[in-house]
Amino acid sequence: MEQTSKKVIVSLKDIFVRFDGEVILNHINLDIHEKEFVTILGPSGCGKTTTLRIIGGFVDPESGDVIFDGKRINGMPPHKRNVNTVFQKYSLFPHLNVYDNVAFGLKLKKLPKDEIKQKVKKMLAVVDLKGYEKRPVQKLSGGQQQRVAIARALVCDPEIILLDEPLGALDLQLRKDMQLELKEIQKNTQKTFIYVTHDQEEALTMSDRVVVMNNGVIEQIGTPEDIYNEPVNAFVADFIGEANILNGIMIDDCRIRILGKELECVDKGFGKNTPVDVVIRPEDIIITAPEEGQLTGVVEKVTFKGVHYEMSIRCGKCEILVHSTKSTDIGTTVGMSVVPFNIQIMNKLLPFYDNIIETEVSYGSEDENYIEFKLEKETIKVDGRFYPEGTRLKISLPPSALSLAGDGTGDLQDVYIESVIYKGEHNEIILESDERKWLMLSDTDEQVATYVPLSFDFSKAEFEVLDPEPANGEGER
């Protein structure tokens, strides 16, 4: 909350980016304040690097404004922006030594030699590379190269430092050290850091604010605590930390039904009998005696994780993850309870459960008993049904009627996997085709941000004949 009083230094307004017809950033808005450590977090392909490159000047948005210090800077080339980048692969100049790499930007600014020397020396001390001036950069370790890259950006004294997954290539221990070091450098230099990563732990550790992105949109902006404790939807909850995400029904204010039990919670305003997503963090579940718990289940798996035991507890058809400091034997029945405050209620990612197609039969064969209809430029064939040509139909496909065609030929080709969320029983997969989204259930763990062929099983679908087309135009969707 303290951030709001600070001056906005960069502001992205309604940014839209498309490469080769594919939407990368879908009208995003983002304000970044002075002296803030902001992390843009998201899975690969979510548009986070593109967002950074827009601020750096390497990508020009198709529409929308980039405002820097109150001025619109769309189209301004990178070398004129008061912004420096630490690149993912460091991009140190292999033909120059450490000193010349760091001095590169200062030399271009035509500063006097003595001043350059002084500044480089000071900066090398900041990144803990004193005495490395003459070393060729290729002889340095990954962590040292990383620090040269940071020094090279910092020494130019920009208002903003952009960091594009700078720790991605380092091993775990070094990465943890560098995280703290980076945060320290940011505090000491009082610069604005915009950091891009797909590592949620990194984001939580370092940031003042986290921006969670997925599929070209910003899902949530908030402090690490906000994002962890109050995720706005199942995607954010799933992406940040470990979580049990369950389907629930909001019976009334402060009453939620999950896993067949009615529990008390603290959220209000979702209406009555509304389907919602519920998140309960594994550390918020308290193991009790079976008769004392709100829920009961059977312990299926126990893993020792050092600080705690991770237990997988089967509760009906669902699998619940619990972190507990005490171990319980496999096979025992235990009770579980959660304080109302720790049950986080979220709106569903999609406003529907069954996938509805409203369409018109484009061809029907009574003899062979099949129909065809058009969907997003593809012709879809439905066997075992007949309606005359021109009949308007409403087809309800439950999520279980959708599948990803393993043989590569689906009813719709190249459907984008937007998110895969484990709901204790199945994965709920949200897919995006050219014109709409789809909800699918699957037991396999599909790879997010890939393109897959989608097949429909119409034997599980419900068909409803609609009244003939009303006079006013197309009735689709």
Added chain:
Amino acid sequence: MKSKLLSVPYLIWMLVFTMIPLVMIGITAFTDNSGSFSLEAFTSAFEYTNVFLKSLWIALLSTVLCLIIAYPLAYIITQMRESTQNTVVMLLMIPMWMNFLLRIYAWVLLLQSGGPLDTLLSAIGIHGNYSNNTGAVIVGMVYEYMPFMLLPIYTVMGKIDKGLIEAAQDLGSNKMMVFRKVVFPLSIPGIISGITMVFVPSASTFVVAQYLGGTDDIMIGDIIDKIFFTNNHIGAAISLVLMIFILVFLVLMNLFGDEEAIA
């Protein structure tokens, strides 16, 4: 063990087709017709000092011209889209599929009096013969050896990490500075191998000067070619001297290259 075994055929190849001929040239150069040791061949070889120097000069000029033409061309090609790049490189390579002699003949026809160039220039009142002079030899050589300059430079330039160029821009370089501070220094290895690949064969080339040059434009390669019919001792001696010159040149080139890489 295995890797050593695999290299045996190549070692035999080198022995039979490189080492033995070299030794034979050496022996031939240092003997006379009776087979006894003699420096006579070298004394005769020095009669051709002028031709020798001129050959090196022509080779040097051709190399420099090749570099001047090929370097910007390589840079321009790397700026194109990938598919266009392949087409352009292909088009530049196609003439190389044709016979060396045919290409030289083509230049003879182009440059001779009454040829296309003459006809074209006559239209605006300039008459002349553009063949049979040193300039024509250099044009022919540049044409022959250009691809050998272009390819290594293009390959090295194309491999320069785009990230480095972005980093340079990010640190405040405009296009000119990106070129001067990043692209040029990183393309030097390509320049060096280009120079080597053009200078070495053009210094020892033959036929080009015979067809395109004037009476005094004979090159050392042509001398070797002719003299081997009458006196192979002198031929071997000239070859040996030429080899030593080229060797010295290569060593110098490598030294220069190393220094550049460090600086």
